[in-house]
Amino acid sequence: MNRQRLSSWGFAGTLIFALGLMLVPLPGALEPFKPYWPALVLLYWSLESEETVTLGLAFGVGLCADLLSGVLLGEQALRLCALVFIALRFRSRLRFFPMWQQALAVLALLINDRVLLLVVRMLAGASVPPLSWWISPLVGAALWPFLFLLLDDLRARLRIQ
Amino acid sequence: MARARDESSPLFAGNAAGTLRLIVYLALAVVLMVLDQRNGWLWRLRYAASAVVEPVYRLAGLPAAGIHTVSVAFADRQQLTQQNQRLREDLLLANARLNRMAAVAQQNLRLKELLDTRHSLGLQVQLARVIGVDLGAYRYRLTLNMGARDGVKPGQPVIDAHGVMGQVKEVLPTTSVVMLITDPAHAIPVVIERTGLRTIAYGSRDGDQLSLPDIPLAADVRVGDQLLTSGVGGRFPPGFPVGEVRHVAPAATGMFQVALARPAADLDRSTDVLLLHDQAEPDGPPAPAKPVGPPRDLAPAATVASPASASTARRGPAR
Numbered sequence: 150m151n152r153q154r155l156s157s158w159g160f161a162g163t164l165i166f167a168l169g170l171m172l173v174p175l176p177g178a179l180e181p182f183k184p185y186w187p188a189l190v191l192l193y194w195s196l197e198s199e200e201t202v203t204l205g206l207a208f209g210v211g212l213c214a215d216l217l218s219g220v221l222l223g224e225q226a227l228r229l230c231a232l233v234f235i236a237l238r239f240r241s242r243l244r245f246f247p248m249w250q251q252a253l254a255v256l257a258l259l260i261n262d263r264v265l266l267l268v269v270r271m272l273a274g275a276s277v278p279p280l281s282w283w284i285s286p287l288v289g290a291a292l293w294p295f296l297f298l299l300l301d302d303l304r305a306r307l308r309i310q
Numbered sequence: 311m312a313r314a315r316d317e318s319s320p321l322f323a324g325n326a327a328g329t330l331r332l333i334v335y336l337a338l339a340v341v342l343m344v345l346d347q348r349n350g351w352l353w354r355l356r357y358a359a360s361a362v363v364e365p366v367y368r369l370a371g372l373p374a375a376g377i378h379t380v381s382v383a384f385a386d387r388q389q390l391t392q393q394n395q396r397l398r399e400d401l402l403l404a405n406a407r408l409n410r411m412a413a414v415a416q417q418n419l420r421l422k423e424l425l426d427t428r429h430s431l432g433l434q435v436q437l438a439r440v441i442g443v444d445l446g447a448y449r450y451r452l453t454l455n456m457g458a459r460d461g462v463k464p465g466q467p468v469i470d471a472h473g474v475m476g477q478v479k480e481v482l483p484t485t486s487v488v489m490l491i492t493d494p495a496h497a498i499p500v501v502i503e504r505t506g507l508r509t510i511a512y513g514s515r516d517g518d519q520l521s522l523p524d525i526p527l528a529a530d531v532r533v534g535d536q537l538l539t540s541g542v543g544g545r546f547p548p549g550f551p552v553g554e555v556r557h558v559a560p561a562a563t564g565m566f567q568v569a570l571a572r573p574a575a576d577l578d579r580s581t582d583v584l585l586l587h588d589q590a591e592p593d594g595p596p597a598p599a600k601p602v603g604p605p606r607d608l609a610p611a612a613t614v615a616s617p618a619s620a621s622t623a624r625r626g627p628a629r
Contacts, residue, residue, distance in 0.1 A: 172370035174444040183444070204328075208335050215352070216359060217366055219480070219487065222352040223342030230339060234332045273347055276494045276515040 152308060159307040160201060163190050163300065168214055181281035184289035187214055187225070188232055188262060192255060193300045195236040196244055207233035224269050228262050235261070248294050256290035353480050360482045367443050367453060367485055374442025378581070434587035436460065438468075440580060441485065450493035450513065452476070454583065457484040465545060467586040473551035473574030474498065474539060475583060490577055491552065492518050500552050501540035505530050508540050511552060511571060518577055520553050525567040531558050537571055547586065551575075 167190040175183050187210060195202040211226030218225070235258060236243065243254055263286055267278070346352045356363055438454040456462050458481045466478045468488050476496065479489040491498050492513040500511045500522075507529050514521040525531055535555040541548030553571035561568045 169366070169370055172366065172443050173373050174370075174442045180444075204331050204335050208339070211339070216356060217363060219352060219356055221343055222346040222355065223339040226342070227336060227339035230332065230335045234328070238328070269343065273343075274495075279515070 156307050159303065160194065160198075163194075163303070164210055167191075168210070168217060171214060172217060181284045182288050184285055184292055185259065185262065187211075188229060188259065189255075189289055189293065189296055190300070191229060191233055192236050192258065193297060195233050196240055197301075197304065199237070199240060202233060202237070204230055204233060204237075221269070221273060224266070227269065228265050231265060232258055232262055248297070251297070252290045252293045255293045256286055259286035259289045262286070356480075357482055360484075364482060364485050367441055370443050371441040371453075435469075435584040436462075436587060438462075438486075438583055438585055440583060450490050450496075451479070452488040452490065452583075454478075454486045454488060454585075455484070456585065457482045457486050459483050461587075462486045462585060467546050467550075469550060469584050469586060470575045470580040470582070472576060473553070474546060475573075475575040475577060475580065477545065478585070488583075491520060491573060491575075492577060498546060498552060499540045499542040500537040501548075502531060502555075503536040503538050504532075505535075507531070508542065511537060514570070518573060519556075520571040520573060522555075522569040522571065523561065523566065525558075525569055527560065527565070527567055529567065531555060531567060531569055533558060537574075 164187070167186040170186040174180075191202065191207060191210060195207075207229040208226045211224075211229040212222070214225040214229075215222050239254075243251060246254065260283075263283065271277075436456065438456040438460075441453040441455050443453045452468075452475070454462075454468075462478055462481050464478050464481055468475045468477060474491060476488045476490040476493070478486050480487045489496055490513070491511070494513045494515045496513045498511050498520075499508065501508050507525070509522050509525055511520040511522050520537075522537075533555055537552040537555065539546040539548055539550045539552055551574040553573045555569050555571050557570040559568055560566075
């Protein structure tokens with residue numbers, strides 16, 4: 150019982166930490182290099198613990214992120230739902246990829262996410278972002294192996310299913 | 311660890327129920343976005359959830375504040391002494407200028423009284439700190455540590471020591487969000503200091519610049535011209551520096567000149583900003599009509615307490 154509670158707190162903690170990281174600003178020059186943390190963490194959990202991550206959870210996390218960042222309600226909910234759906238659909242295959250292939254798959258997912266964001270922003274009337282806006286998925290994919298190992302270690306320690 | 315696979319994790323093809331669920335969630339998200347775009351619900355929701363949202367902002371701002379503190383703590387003594395010296399000189403210079411300005415201001419006031427206009431040179435300002443939070447909207451926003459409880463209202467101009475930064479967009483109880491003048495959705499009426507030409511400066515999408523897309527071809531605009539707020543429209547008071555023209559060229563259509571300007575304010579470096587309290591008196595077309603009560607001097611309380619109102623009037627321009 151206690152262990153179960155600990156593991157669920159650990160799970161929620163990583164998501165909350167990712168939302169916090171999303172809000173922390175980087176110095177001006179590094180700003181375009183910031184990866185989309187909630188997506189990366191949700192991806193990890195959707196690959197590793199299929200029972201906990203559902204579309205509903207992705208929607209909820211997205212709504213929380215929207216509430217915090219205050220751009221448009223439902224924007225990140227839409228993006229995270231699409232991302233988690235694709236990840237869950239191909240979960241069985243993604244899990245057995247070697248790490249570099251997995252990182253490439255994550256890159257494809259993150260670029261897809263950016264395209265989705267671009268469509269939403271354009272429909273809402275924003276202008277086309279500069280070219281540096283597309284660096285973030287690359288950084289996210291490059292960080293994926295390290296994040297994967299880190300979260301794997303955390304999951305082993307907390308025995309999260 | 312071998313695990314029995316079931317319907318929820320198919321190896322190659324998904325089931326229809328999962329797709330249906332996705333469609334339902336996506337539709338829900340789209341509906342939320344459209345409703346929010348139309349009605350601005352998000353900010354009402356955020357206002358209601360401010361007890362949760364604002365501590366998160368303070369928390370997310372901690373690393374930036376920490377880095378600032380650490381950089382001050384580890385800056386060597388010589389550097390701090392130099393900075394102190396420079397600030398001292400700046401203060402001296404500013405004070406000297408102020409002393410000279412005081413006489414001019416007095417004279418100006420007298421002349422304005424003669425002309426029966428009531429522009430005041432005094433400023434009513436409130437100092438606010440920038441919270442380092444990344445709101446994700448291409449960094450055209452700032453978060454301040456003052457909100458509705460401190461009397462901040464949407465539309466208030468925000469300036470720093472060098473010029474206009476933007477205006478307050480949204481207000482939460484103890485924080486507020488500022489839209490910068492470089493936001494592509496922002497426009498500010500300006501006047502070119504040298505020639506008195508009035509035009510509008512928009513934010514430009516690439517980088518931290520202002521663009522002035524509709525200057526007449528015959529107008530005299532040069533690189534290095536200073537832009538000031540014109541006060542037209544009544545949102546920004548007149549006479550504040552906005553930027554400096556860096557580039558002038560004919561537009562692609564050949565019907566206008568397009569100028570690019572660099573903002574005068576330190577948009578990405580300021581940590582302390584000033585919120586202006588007195589809005590401009592509109593020079594040009596009147597401000598959008600707001601439902602207001604009768605004028606204050608018609609209210610019965612004001613006629614009774616006339617000495618008090620006289621004292622506030624005297625205190626007003628001094629600040």
